[in-house]
Amino acid sequence: MRNYKTQMEAARKGLITPEMEEVAKKENIDAHKLMGLVACGSVAIPANINHTTLSPEGIGTGLKTKINVNLGISGDCNNYGNEMKKVDLAIKFGAEAIMDLSNYGKTNIFRKELIAKSPAMIGTVPIYDAVGYLEKDLLEITPEDFMKVVRSHAEEGVDFMTIHAGINRRTIEAFRREGRKMNIVSRGGSLLFAWMEMTGNENPFFSVLR
Numbered sequence: 001m002r003n004y005k006t007q008m009e010a011a012r013k014g015l016i017t018p019e020m021e022e023v024a025k026k027e028n029i030d031a032h033k034l035m036g037l038v039a040c041g042s043v044a045i046p047a048n049i050n051h052t053t054l055s056p057e058g059i060g061t062g063l064k065t066k067i068n069v070n071l072g073i074s075g076d077c078n079n080y081g082n083e084m085k086k087v088d089l090a091i092k093f094g095a096e097a098i099m100d101l102s103n104y105g106k107t108n109i110f111r112k113e114l115i116a117k118s119p120a121m122i123g124t125v126p127i128y129d130a131v132g133y134l135e136k137d138l139l140e141i142t143p144e145d146f147m148k149v150v151r152s153h154a155e156e157g158v159d160f161m162t163i164h165a166g167i168n169r170r171t172i173e174a175f176r177r178e179g180r181k182m183n184i185v186s187r188g189g190s191l192l193f194a195w196m197e198m199t200g201n202e203n204p205f206f207s208v209l210r
Contacts, residue, residue, distance in 0.1 A: 007047060011039035019047045019056040027063050037061055046121045050157035055119035057096045068123075069095045072102035073110050080110055087114055097121040099162075103128035103187070108156060115157040123160040126150045127188040138195050143204035164188045165205040172196065 004010040010017045016031050020038065023045055024031040037043040043060035059066055069090040071083055090098055098120045100111055107129050115122050126149045130141055133149050153161060167189055184190040192203060201207065 002049075007038050007045040008041065011035045019045050022056050023058040023063075027058060029062070034058065044160075046123075046159035048122075048154065048157045048159045050155065051115055051122060051159055052157075053115070053117060053119055054121065054159065057121060066096040067094065068097040068099055069120075070099045070101055072100045073104050073107055074102070075104045078104055083110060084113065087118060091118060091120060095120050097123060097160075099123045099125075100158075101125060101128065103132070105132055107132060108152070111153070111158070112156055121159040122157070123162065124153050124158045125162045125188055126153050127164055127191055129153070130191075138191065139198045141195065143201060143207055146204040162188070163205050164192045165203065167193060167196075168203045168206050169196065 004013060004015060004017075007017060007019060011020070014035070016035050020034055021031055024034045027034070034043065037060065038045060038058075043058050043063060045056055045058050047054060047056045057066055069086070071086045071090070073080065073083060077083075087098065098114065098118055100107075100114055100122060102110055102124075111122075111124065127146065130146060130149050131138060133152065134141060134145050136145070150161065150163070164186065167184075172193070184193055195201070196203060
């Protein structure tokens with residue numbers, strides 16, 4: 001039975017996991033050396049235990065560059081079949097990671113199929129999914145709701161996530177004081193900014209996780 005939750009935790013306990021062994025073979029590196037790099041945070045091996053089709057990869061110091069493919073369902077392109085064709089091509093041509101940027105409808109239907117068939121690491125952006133997943137207006141979403149979406153993605157088997165932690169109440173005050181040349185160009189950042197302005201709350205990735 002596993003007595004660790006992450007690859008880093010295992011490495012810090014001096015354990016070489018099956019995922020580390022596989023990555024070591026792919027990278028032609030000694031497994032003990034790789035374990036040390038994982039333990040100190042110089043290498044990450046995103047490997048969700050619920051992603052049973054995963055072929056693990058390492059990212060970081062001294063390892064090969066990895067290919068990531070961005071795709072996903074949107075209001076302008078909501079054909080699930082077409083997106084799965086992109087997934088098939090990504091796998092065929094050896095992409096090591098697929099970033100699911102879905103932001104329209106019930107994205108978990110597409111995501112579950114993606115995770116079930118993909119040997120590549122799967123990443124997501126939970127804030128894109130919040131409104132559709134929770135079936136709430138942005139104003140009604142609570143900090144705990146945002147964490148609920150993060151948790152649901154993890155439980156489905158997502159290997160890594162992008163969270164929007166680069167903006168908080170302090171930076172918003174700085175924007176107002178100093179001015180900006182452009183509007184916020186990040187979709188997730190702009191959604192979070194709007195939510196913070198409407199509710200008066202702090203960024204949940206600061207207030208909940210702190």
